[in-house]
Amino acid sequence: GEDVEQSLFLSVREGDSSVINCTYTDSSSTYLYWYKQEPGAGLQLLTYIFSNMDMKQDQRLTVLLNKKDKHLSLRIADTQTGDSAIYFCAERGFKTIFGAGTRLFVKA
Amino acid sequence: DTAVSQTPKYLVTQMGNDKSIKCEQNLGHDTMYWYKQDSKKFLKIMFSYNNKELIINETVPNRFSPKSPDKAHLNLHINSLELGDSAVYFCASSQDSEGQPQHFGDGTRLSIL
Numbered sequence: 001g002e003d004v005e006q007s008l009f010l011s012v013r014e015g016d017s018s019v020i021n022c023t024y025t026d027s028s029s030t031y032l033y034w035y036k037q038e039p040g041a042g043l044q045l046l047t048y049i050f051s052n053m054d055m056k057q058d059q060r061l062t063v064l065l066n067k068k069d070k071h072l073s074l075r076i077a078d079t080q081t082g083d084s085a086i087y088f089c090a091e092r093g094f095k096t097i098f099g100a101g102t103r104l105f106v107k108a
Numbered sequence: 109d110t111a112v113s114q115t116p117k118y119l120v121t122q123m124g125n126d127k128s129i130k131c132e133q134n135l136g137h138d139t140m141y142w143y144k145q146d147s148k149k150f151l152k153i154m155f156s157y158n159n160k161e162l163i164i165n166e167t168v169p170n171r172f173s174p175k176s177p178d179k180a181h182l183n184l185h186i187n188s189l190e191l192g193d194s195a196v197y198f199c200a201s202s203q204d205s206e207g208q209p210q211h212f213g214d215g216t217r218l219s220i221l
Contacts, residue, residue: 042214043151101149101151
């Protein structure tokens with residue numbers, strides 16, 4: 001069945017770039033998403049990319065998609081302490097499948 | 109101004125009780141969803157409605173029954189609550205069922221005593 005995998009933890013220093021990686025299995029995925037969840041809150045849509053795109057940039061966020069390898073990444077430039085959260089990768093085939101989330105820790 | 113709002117935010121109740129969670133969206137979206145997030149933050153879809161019609165019905169116990177009185181509302185009723193139902197339940201909506209991104213509510217934290 002469909003599966004989305006991402007590493008559970010990432011720790012970076014404030015000001016560095018963060019790169020969160022994700023792999024998925026459904027080759028018929030149409031959309032791929034990145035969501036952010038802060039403690040006690042819901043999921044906030046950060047950005048998304050259509051499957052026929054390779055890259056999307058939005059201010060500090062850069063999404064790269066390698067469709068051949070079914071690999072998606074989210075780069076956060078100049079990471080701030082306020083970026084500490086759980087980041088979920090998700091892919092949309094028939095339904096939306098979420099990864100387990102990457103916990104990003106930003107050290108001051 | 110809240111786009112997707114769910115009530116209550118917290119729900120603490122005893123095993124065996126019946127409870128409901130309400131969800132409303134003011135985005136004019138056609139599709140709504142219920143997700144369950146467990147203690148390890150794993151998020152799993154439960155149900156999805158498009159224009160009041162059920163389109164996704166995952167393998168969840170029959171004790172869970174969604175109801176969509178109109179396309180702006182999707183409520184979740186849970187009968188005979190069990191300890192394993194303790195989780196955070198998220199409502200979400202999207203413009204359509206074809207892949208437009210989903211917008212989430214803040215969640216309902218359900219604790220079973």
